[in-house]
Amino acid sequence: DAKTTQPPSMDCAEGRAANLPCNHSTISGNEYVYWYRQIHSQGPQYIIHGLKNNETNEMASLIITEDRKSSTLILPHATLRDTAVYYCIVRIDTGGFKTIFGAGTRLFVKA
Amino acid sequence: GAVVSQHPSWVICKSGTSVKIECRSLDFQATTMFWYRQFPKQSLMLMATSNEGSKATYEQGVEKDKFLINHASLTLSTLTVTSAHPEDSSFYICSARSGTAYNEQFFGPGTRLTVL
Numbered sequence: 165d166a167k168t169t170q171p172p173s174m175d176c177a178e179g180r181a182a183n184l185p186c187n188h189s190t191i192s193g194n195e196y197v198y199w200y201r202q203i204h205s206q207g208p209q210y211i212i213h214g215l216k217n218n219e220t221n222e223m224a225s226l227i228i229t230e231d232r233k234s235s236t237l238i239l240p241h242a243t244l245r246d247t248a249v250y251y252c253i254v255r256i257d258t259g260g261f262k263t264i265f266g267a268g269t270r271l272f273v274k275a
Numbered sequence: 276g277a278v279v280s281q282h283p284s285w286v287i288c289k290s291g292t293s294v295k296i297e298c299r300s301l302d303f304q305a306t307t308m309f310w311y312r313q314f315p316k317q318s319l320m321l322m323a324t325s326n327e328g329s330k331a332t333y334e335q336g337v338e339k340d341k342f343l344i345n346h347a348s349l350t351l352s353t354l355t356v357t358s359a360h361p362e363d364s365s366f367y368i369c370s371a372r373s374g375t376a377y378n379e380q381f382f383g384p385g386t387r388l389t390v391l
Contacts, residue, residue: 200382207279207368207382208319251318262309263370263380265319 168252173270182239186252189233201248242273277303281383296354298369304349305371313366359390
């Protein structure tokens with residue numbers, strides 16, 4: 165699986181949009197971009213995933229650049245409960261895939 | 276989404292004892308289950324992958340005789356930490372993949388193991 169690069173930490177004011185970047189310059193054509201988050205002492209939670217088109221769901225939006233070498237996870241109105249470690253992962257979606265976690269970005273949402 | 280449970284949520288044991296952690300998929304059949312370990316302030320590290328009815332495949336550096344994994348049914352996998360020592364103290368997280376929604380992977384809440 166391709167490696168990803170994320171900033172180690174970010175701050176965001178409550179109510180503002182949180183934009184979390186991820187670089188995945190070696191992504192292959194059949195690899196998807198997945199985002200998970202982990203709130204302290206809990207298991208990871210799926211947020212969103214995409215291949216090349218931008219995606220949106222009730223939790224977040226995912227913007228993938230045209231060359232697919234980077235992406236941005238957007239939490240439109242961050243709340244204190246969004247404070248967590250956010251993991252950007254690239255992986256295939258078929259066969260014997262494994263989800264390998266990098267270091268992630270620790271997002272602090274401040275009041 | 277699908278639910279994965281783990282039991283116990285936390286356990287404290289003496290050095291030298293063995294500890295079993297259960298992982299269950301509550302509302303789907305999990306053809307593949309994964310076990311991760313997470314030390315404080317570190318990321319999740321994949322330990323092994325198991326397919327129902329088959330032997331687990333361990334990641335490099337993970338001792339298979341130390342961490343016994345059994346995936347005997349489509350809804351249950353167990354991880355046994357044998358002869359646990361303080362350095363095995365960690366947060367253990369299981370994950371399951373459905374046989375039907377093949378690209379989705381669901382995570383359990385984790386089990387905190389403390390070895391005294």
